[in-house]
Amino acid sequence: MVVRGWGGTVATAAGVGVAVGAAQLGLGYGLDIIHWTHGRSDPSIGTTNLSWAVWIAANSVILGAVIAHRLGVDPANTGQPETTDRLTRWLWRPVLGLAAGLGGSITVLLVMLPARTADLPQVSGSLAATAAGYTAAGVVTGVVLAVAALAARPVATNLLATTGWVWLLGVAAVTTQVVGGADPTRIPLGFWETTAEGPWFRTVLLSDAALPLAAVLVTGALAAVPAARRRDHPVGVVLSGGAGPLVLTVAYLVAQPDLTSAAAMDLSRHLLLPYLVLVGVLGALVTSLVRPRPTPPAAKPAPAAPEEQTPDEGAAESASPAEPTDPELDSATDASSPQTTVPPPRTGN
Numbered sequence: 001m002v003v004r005g006w007g008g009t010v011a012t013a014a015g016v017g018v019a020v021g022a023a024q025l026g027l028g029y030g031l032d033i034i035h036w037t038h039g040r041s042d043p044s045i046g047t048t049n050l051s052w053a054v055w056i057a058a059n060s061v062i063l064g065a066v067i068a069h070r071l072g073v074d075p076a077n078t079g080q081p082e083t084t085d086r087l088t089r090w091l092w093r094p095v096l097g098l099a100a101g102l103g104g105s106i107t108v109l110l111v112m113l114p115a116r117t118a119d120l121p122q123v124s125g126s127l128a129a130t131a132a133g134y135t136a137a138g139v140v141t142g143v144v145l146a147v148a149a150l151a152a153r154p155v156a157t158n159l160l161a162t163t164g165w166v167w168l169l170g171v172a173a174v175t176t177q178v179v180g181g182a183d184p185t186r187i188p189l190g191f192w193e194t195t196a197e198g199p200w201f202r203t204v205l206l207s208d209a210a211l212p213l214a215a216v217l218v219t220g221a222l223a224a225v226p227a228a229r230r231r232d233h234p235v236g237v238v239l240s241g242g243a244g245p246l247v248l249t250v251a252y253l254v255a256q257p258d259l260t261s262a263a264a265m266d267l268s269r270h271l272l273l274p275y276l277v278l279v280g281v282l283g284a285l286v287t288s289l290v291r292p293r294p295t296p297p298a299a300k301p302a303p304a305a306p307e308e309q310t311p312d313e314g315a316a317e318s319a320s321p322a323e324p325t326d327p328e329l330d331s332a333t334d335a336s337s338p339q340t341t342v343p344p345p346r347t348g349n
Contacts, residue, residue, distance in 0.1 A: 013064050013103065032187075049131075053107070057135045066160070092150075093147045157223045162243070169191075212276060242281045
């Protein structure tokens with residue numbers, strides 16, 4: 001089924017996916033958040049780079065689909081894709097997600113080429129092939145979540161808000177290192193790099209978990225506010241809180257599927273990821289429970305009872321006012337009408 005008007009929006013989705021993917025990787029390379037250079041002493045630098053690559057790939061596809069959907073033209077030329085029939089809407093979402101995935105696949109090439117000349121002994125096998133495969137998995141993840149974001153507006157809002165705080169945290173970490181004059185170290189995805197010293201809860205470092213937990217909770221609550229005010233479906237509002245943390249979870253699990261050789265800090269973060277999803281859902285749940293109730297419509301005032309009138313007032317109101325008379329008209333009427341003379345009374349002799 002071919003619907004007119006899809007071509008422009010589909011091309012926009014692919015173009016935005018290319019632009020967003022290239023821009024994010026350019027920011028990551030420029031700030032040295034992603035670095036495939038040789039000589040890094042941190043053994044976990046390879047998995048950190050791969051997690052950023054997977055997250056950027058998925059995020060580029062999601063942003064491409066959402067932005068194109070907001071800027072696109074309705075296939076039926078009636079405003080927005082939601083106004084068309086149900087079958088068209090079900091076809092529209094995966095088509096737009098696949099178009100954004102096609103554009104976001106530029107990240108596979110932009111990750112593979114720099115990794116081709118890198119030498120990271122902690123990554124087994126060909127680093128270029130590994131980076132390309134993991135980034136492609138991020139693109140596929142982005143297509144799936146893009147369809148969900150197009151189906152539920154609160155999901156898209158949460159994904160956009162998560163993108164904002166993750167990049168803000170990464171830029172702040174780089175700025176802190178540059179200002180402090182420290183040597184560049186790894187910038188973990190969604191976390192602030194800290195020392196292993198601190199309170200531990202079994203295998204989870206609490207000082208490292210506090211910041212992402214707070215960010216996910218606040219993001220899940222605030223991103224669900226517009227949907228709660230619109231009275232969207234409560235299930236979609238609640239589940240939207242876990243959308244952003246879910247992308248982070250996929251990025252970490254794809255980049256390091258084997259946790260047996262992970263360091264204590266990396267193991268702590270991997271074990272924390274499912275709780276990030278739950279905390280995000282909790283934040284959205286709180287918002288959905290305290291959303292304002294709709295105000296009932298104002299009652300119309302009852303019509304006023306007619307006032308009782310006295311007989312004299314009723315007669316005065318029912319009487320029609322006397323019409324003004326024209327003197328000239330009266331004189332003309334008198335002249336034209338025949339005059340009758342009244343004979344004088346007869347008197348007796």
